[in-house]
Amino acid sequence: MDLEESVPVEKPEAEKVRFTHNELLEITNKTLSDLISCDSLIKDLPHDPTLDEINAQLALHHGQSITVIVKKDNNEKLPIVVHHGATVSDLKKAIRRYVALSLRRKGDNTKISWKYVWKENNLKSGSVILEEDRAKLNDCGIVNGSKVTFVKRFRQKNSIKYSKSKRVNY
Structure with a gap:
């Protein structure tokens, strides 16, 4: 050599x-x-x-995740991707990530108090109000393509009442 x-x-x-x-x-x-x-x-x-968006898209393709359509008051639809075994809490966190990323891409520095949003509002799918954070989405009847809306919480005499027509506008 x-x-x-x-x-x-x-x-x-x-x-x-x-x-x-x-x-x-x-x-x-x-x-x-x-x-x-x-x-x-x-x-x-x-x-x-982001890496999360790519992983979510791949999980959707492989059937490991579902897309939940969250409808805002202004009729804007947010396609939120969560895993099959997700809970209501997981859905709320996914909404938070989606909105934060959307605002960042628009160059908007608006800060949203999610503690306030979830204190004043709940999610509703059909006639089911998703008030228990540990409940599985499957148990609440939410499947791929289900539509979920925000509903306003009203407090009366230490109990919670829900409005059917009011939704949050953030």
Whole structure:
């Protein structure tokens, strides 16, 4: 074995390509966007998807998750992805993540007090009010494609009453 063959040959300084940090970021983002747009499973995601969004889309494709449509007061529909064994609490957390990510993408710095939102409102699916956080969505009759709305809570004499027509507008 010849010694010259095993030693890497250095390229002259003029042939080395150097990129700035911003140029590398731009190249990486462009490459990722091209890869995502070519993949049939995740091409419907935004141009800057998070790892959670990609994992949720893959879980949907493999039948491990369901999509719950959450309808806001302004008729905006939020497609929320949760796993099959999810609870009401998991659904609430997924709504929180979806709204936070949506606001961040719009450049909106609005802070939402989710403690207040859940204190004043509940979720409702058909005639079932989802008030127990530990209840499984399957037990509440929520399946893939189910529609869920916000309902306002009214307090009267230490008990909770619910309005059928009022919904939250955040």
